[in-house]
Amino acid sequence: MTSPRASAEKPSAESVDNAASGSSSARVDSSGLVNEIRCLVASKEEMELDKVAVTSRQYKMQFARVMETLNEPPEEKVIKEERPGLLPVSPSSSEDDEPQMNTPEDPVIHSPPSLRAPVLGSPTSIAAALHNSPLNQGGYGQSPTGCDGENRTSCESPGSAGDATDPEGRRRQKTCRVCGDHATGYNFNVITCESCKAFFRRNALRPKEFKCPYSEDCDINSVSRRFCQKCRLRKCFSVGMKKEWILNEEQLRRRCVCRKNSRLNNMANQQRPLQNPHDPSMKNISSPVSVLTSPQMSLHSPPSRHGGLSMGPIVSPPSVTTSAFSLLSPTDSSNSDSPPGQNRCGPLGGIGHHSSTDSYDSALLLQQRLQLAQARQAAVQSMGSPQSMLQLSQAAAAANRGVTVDPLRGRVMMSIDEYQSLMQMAQSSNLSPMGLNGDQGSPDYKPNVFSPPMNMTSPLNGGSNGLAELGAGHIKHEFDERLKNYLDGAINDELNGSPDLAAVFGNGNGKKDDDIHPGDKLSFQLNTAELRALDNVREAFSGMNETLDSGKQRESFMKNNKTPTDIMNIMDITMRRLVKMSKKLPAFNELSNEGKFALLKGGMVEMLTVRGVTRYDASSNSWKTPVVPDQYNVPVSMFDQLNMDCRDEQKHRFMQFVSALHEDLRKNELAISLIMLIVLFSHRDNVNSPNDRILIDKHHRDYSALLFRYLESLYGEDARKFQEILPRALELLHVISDHSITLFMGTVKTEEAEPLPREFFKTD
DNA sequence: AGGTTTAACTTGACCACC
């Protein structure tokens, strides 16, 4: 149910749609490309406020705020946010007139501008420099939703918000993964603000779905989060919040009883009786189970907050969900992303290329964890019958520590169901280890869209792939032998050292263990900040492949004989998504509006071309896209309908560009995304602001370095070959872009084509 | 018809508890 208030606060859906789509001809006609892109760059609220009649008091206040914001110099742009309904800051009342109290949700937002600028000497950048990392505070080191534009102050002000030595500063550093507001800590598996925590708690389990009054793709930020409950809730789920971790009635009842008992009997410190994990009653309880990796660990486990449900040395605390692997526990603060001094925006001190205290849960790492769990599961099966849970947990522990970036942090998380099935499988050696391998495991598992191609193994792909190749009997035997030796040493490993999973499964670079040289892994492994930066890139590009359900662009896509006008409309989809992608980049948001515009204007066609390469299918000589069903591809022969003066040359150049990019690069979406960012940040020539130019240069270097580090993590020394081919490819790209402007000239029905691509190509 | 009051609801922040 949409709240009456919420709906009244919003402008009409039509207005917003128009604004978001940028299809207002008046806007385009009046100021052309500048306005068109500004439409897209501007936040939805700004768009609404810019275009739509303000109908409510709250909107009037927001309008005033935005206007005030827009009138400020970009680098001093500050969104002063109040709770809805509170009196707005009067435009005439400045901070000089009346000191503004820092709001709890934005404790540093009123910091002087000088503190908001990126600080070269910030702890993060220093550490990044020490580690030869492309990371920096302003550019990559934040969550996708946080520390951007208006919020980055909370991450960048050394000595105020960003001082990791100050506990209060550490708290301020966190930004809500849902809305970007100031976060208080982990809630339901994700760093969120109080508001989103409460919202999720209240709504995640509601039986009836919300309705989105807009187009199901609302941006969620600290202002807009109130406007659409559906999109907000979806965002909650998409960033990983888990409804299974909301205590159900039964748990609450027990907790309540426990509290009562605790108070009455002063039993708070008493050890609870162990529970049998096979007890069917446990299945109804819903929070994750963790299998501790060693008996010792259980001794150090804090008593369960769920009172009396601690499961003892092996399985602790209560149980839950039917989903398979939960990688983080709500009760396991050791898995937390943000232990003091190690949180996201804090200094990178201590995070080297192979820090075992690495606390960041990157999507890449999550995938690796899952693969590790699968490998472990298969390994247990191939072993036949580990006779005790202790043995299993020791194996898990040993295997854990085989991961150089210790992603499991000592715990293997799984549900009771998963645990039981694992035990059952372990006890019946009939199953083939192959049986599990193709399974992606948990229902929660989402394949990493940026998974490297099959021949590019991530640090643990070697493990699972290795298992997948064990069909032949002698290989399986060899594997069993090696695994057995490995597990036999588990207890010793637990005490003494860090066993190497690569010794069993092959190492992360896909090399055979014969090829392993001391230090190889350590040199090429991505550090926490790099993984985080890659996640930010992945997050920014996450909307690029969303399916297109309706609209003129889809109709263009679905035509059998696509005209140049259709091609333009199809490009419009990608162009808009590229703008949206850019807005998710903290690095992009650091720039002034003019800087943003210049980058998009300069880099759009090149980014389109790079993306075109990834969608090119040589077998059908056409472009395919996940945006629409497979049969609606775009044949390369579409060039034949374009401006005959330049079409053949352009087609040839495109094919040259395709071959200039190594196939491995073309197939690796994350690498391609990074290349697109390198391209985006290579157009500083049209930028006037010296500050912007410096930033653009810096981010160009950073993304270049990050790409190389990423490739290095995949290919080791071989990554150099990509470094060598890239300049030539990018050179080609510039030529393509330079000659593209007249490509559609005289071939397009202007009135039917979307305005955005029309601005990039002369059509008349 | 227009203004005021009231009920119902959502949201965000703070707090106690473990």
Next chain:
DNA sequence: TGGTGGTCAAGTTAAACC
């Protein structure tokens, strides 16, 4: 110290009332 739910204040709209 961090994550959970409970609670309350503050805000809104729609309905009821005058």
